[in-house]
Amino acid sequence: MQKIRYSRYFKISFILLDVLVIAGVFLFFFLRNNTIAFEAQVWEQNLLSLILLSLYWILLSGRTKLYSIARNITYTIYLERLVTHIxxxxxxxxxLAKVSNNDFLKQDRFLIAVSLFFLLFIIKSLVFFSLKYLRVRGVNYRNIMFLNEDSATEILRNILTQRKDYGFKIFEFPATERFDLGKLVQFWKEKEIHTMYLSTNGFENNEEYEIYRLAEMHKVRISLIPSIVKNNFFQYDLGYIEMQPVLIRSKFPLDYLTNLTIKRTIDIVFSLFILLFVCSWLFPIIAVLIKSGSKGPVFFLQKRYGYHDEVFECFKFRTMCVNGECTQRTTAENDTRITKIGKFLRKTSLDELPQFLNVLRGEMSVVGPRPHMLLVDDFYKLKIGRYSIRSLVKPGVTGLAQVNGLRGDMGDMDIKMQKRILADAFYVKNWSLSLDLIIIFKTIFLVIGGDKNAN
Structure with a gap:
């Protein structure tokens, strides 16, 4: 017997909470105006305004997907939706205040707007993290299993094992009994399995069909995991010709001239601001520290692949002693080539500041997939099928992968690189201005606090 799924009740509870917050702010500012507070006609007008705003909030959520929140969503993506919606x-x-006849709305519309923004932002963020905490504590978890194994399932298993806040409890089904469908059904019942993850590789058609049939019969959801190495599923969307589904070539957000223009404008404005108001005084200080710590140039130029794989020279502050291996060997743990000031610059990501010159020159963007050494790109292009999707946008000073801890050259680089490519591909396919802004803010916090994954 399947246990109760509390998630189905969360959505309506969250909607009611948000409507109550909107009503509370609305009522607070309304009652401030004591001269009109007790006129019945005014109450009716403002009640109608409140109803319209509440309906607008709810209807808008269908567009922004504010309440269609998967348990495995990261705060970066949630924040992007939240800020956009609010x-x-x-x-x-x-x-509404502009066209309304309500005096208090016209007088206090900006105060109301600011109050609603911060209240809703704080409350919804608290609810988000509270729900994550409860799932870490074992409340509202979901029973899942993996039926077959390959590199893609290994990455997903690793993610779900590490991220306790997603609320997934993994049950192991013996690999030797994979083809015993009777024992598989019994396993579903005993462990109350909600979702079974299947790799798209490794099944015969007849066997796969029978598993789907049994899963549907026993109310077990199946989620397919495309191959990390082979499939190019990121490049296709499901479309229809009349009622016939077809896979059509994806058109990414930055393929549109309007979005491209907005992004380039933000790049120019932001990079000019950083170069004029931060780099103008910080560059000389860093230059003196680098020169005093070791002999060699202040800046380090290295060729990287950019937009559509065009090679450009990427600017960085020099963080190593001058050596002949900088283009042949990546950074290792406790690398003796890194200087003392270099360790600090890498930890705080200040060594990347000169790349705003690349942004201004149009070779990079403020946000995008981080550019790798040429030898790294050449190596992984042959191993990971969708690696080249990174080149469909300009490389960035910071990126979605980096603010989610997927940086550095240590550990299992094959697995780490596959995760980076998944993050980069997600960014390319789901770009938005608000997502860029969230990544920028998260990067600022990492620079201030230091990034433990930097090396």
Whole structure:
């Protein structure tokens, strides 16, 4: 018997909570105006405004997917949706105040907007992290299993094992009994399996069909894991010709001229701001420290692949002693080539600051897939099928993979690189201005606090 799934009740609870917050802020500012608070006609007008705003909030969520939150969503992606939703909603509040006959709305519309933004942002963030905490503590978990193994399932298993806050409990089904469908069904019942993950490799068609049939009969969901190495599923979307589904070539957000123009404008403005107000005084200080620590140039130039695999010279502060291996060998743990000041610059990512010159020159963007050494790119292009999807956008000073801890050259690099490519491919396919802003803010916090994954 399947245990109760509390997640189905969360959505309506969250909607009611948000509507109550909106109503509370609305009522607070309404009652501040004591001269009109007790007029019945005014109450009716404002009640209608409140109902319209609440409906607008709920209907807007269908577009922004604010309540369609998977348990495995990261805060970066959730924050992008949250900021987008609240910002559009605030615009609606200000617009309503502009055309409304309500005096208090016209007088306090900006205070109302600011109050709603911060209250909703704080409350929804607290709810998000509270739910994550409960799942870490073993509440509202979901029973899952893997039926077959390959590199893709290994990565997913590793992620779900490390991220306790996702709330997945993995049950192991004996590999020797994989083809015993009777024991598989019994396993589903005993462990109350909710979802079974299958790699797209390793099954005969008849066997796969029978597993799907049994899973549907016993209410077990099946999630397919595409091969990391072979499949190019990121490059296709499901479309329809009348009722016939077809896989069509994806058109990514930055393929559109409007989005490309917005991103380039932000790149120019942001890089100019950093270069003028930060680098103008910080560069000389770093230059003196580098020169005092070791002999050699202040800047280090290295060829990297950029947009559409065009090679460009990437600017960095020099963090190593001058050596002849900089283009043949990646950084190792406790690398003796790294200088004392170099360790600090890498830990705080200050060695990347000169790359804003690359941004200004149009070779890089503020946010995008991080450029790798040429030999690293050449090596992994042959091993990972969708590696080249990175080149469909300009490389970035920071990126989605980096703010999620997927940086550095130590550990199991094959697994780490596959995770990076998944993050980069997600970014290319799901780019938005708000996602860029969230990544920038997370990068700033990492620079201030230091990144433990930097080396």
């Amino acid at each position: 910002s559009i909603f605030i615009f609606g509040v200000i617009l």
